[in-house]
Structure formats: structure tokens, C-alpha cells
């Protein structure tokens with residue numbers, strides 16, 4: 602094969618390989634356009650936790666986003682248990698109890714959301730959006746609980762991360 606043929610082959614290979622990565626890139630780009638406060642880099646970094654995201658289509662990315670966020674809710678739940686074990690302050694204990702319940706509900710909501718997206722039906726999408734919207738409220742409700750009790754939230758970092766993660770899942774699911 603002479604250079605005149607090799608070049609179009611290379612161009613084709615390049616197009617094929619770049620079009621794969623671009624579903625993730627395009628999806629994060631349009632997410633970031635509407636959510637500059639979270640942004641493109643955060644979105645890409647979020648999806649890097651799942652190697653399937655590199656080859657997923659948009660629906661696949663929406664499913665991955667709900668699953669990763671569900672896993673995050675589980676691990677925040679574990680962190681809350683650990684905090685509870687060593688916390689002496691009654692107000693903080695009470696706030697932690699509420700947040701534990703909220704994150705445990707969020708695990709279920711995100712599970713329903715992932716299944717709804719996977720169903721690929723309009724009804725499935727509606728259920729997913731409703732459940733993701735429910736999960737989006739959890740971290741704010743958790744934070745509000747601590748401020749109503751007049752104590753500093755020991756979960757502010759987790760609550761803010763989780764809000765960003767759910768918003769990625771919600772925006773992508775909404776756009777399907």
C-alpha cells in the first residue's frame with residue numbers, strides 16, 4: 602500500500618477512534634454548558650470511575666451515572682455510620698440519623714432510576730427523572746437539618762459532591 606492509500610486509512614482510523622470517545626466528551630460538553638458550576642472536567646473525571654463509559658452511548662452514560670451515584674450514596678451511608686459511632690453531640694447525632702435515612706432512600710431512588718433508563722421506554726425515563734429529582738433533594742435536606750439544629754455539618758463535602766453527581770445523572774437522563 603502506497604502513501605496515497607495509507608493516508609485515507611489513517612484518517613478513517615482516526616475518525617473511528619475519535620468518534621468513540623466523543624459520545625462521552627459531547628455529553629459532558631452539553632452538560633457543562635448548562636451547568637458551568639460543575640463543569641466539563643468534573644463530568645469527565647466522574648465517568649472515569651467506570652471503564653465502560655469510554656464506549657457507552659448516551660443512554661449507557663445515563664445508566665452509568667445513576668449507578669456510580671448510587672454507589673456514592675452507599676459509601677456516604679457507611680461514612681455516616683462511622684461518624685455516628687464516634688459522635689458525642691446529640692444534635693449532630695440527630696442530624697446524622699436523618700442524613701443516613703436520606704442517603705439510604707437515595708440508594709433506592711438511584712437504583713430505580715438506573716432501571717428506568719435501562720428500560721428505554723418513555724415511562725421508564727419519566728420514572729428515572731422523578732427518582733433522580735428526589736435524590737437531588739437529599740443532600741440539601743441533609744444540610745438543612747444541621748443548620749436547623751444550629752450545628753456545623755460534618756457532611757458538607759459529601760453533600761456537595763453528591764449534588765454534583767446526581768445533577769450529571771439527571772441532566773443526561775433528561776436529555777435522552
Ligand SMILES: *[C@@H]1O[C@H](CO)[C@@H](O)[C@H](O)[C@H]1NC(C)=O
Nearest residue numbers: 710713717728729731732735
Ligand atoms: C420512582 O419511580 C417509581 C416507579 O418505578 C415511582 O413509583 C416512584 O413514585 C418514583 N419515586 C419518586 C420519588 O419519584
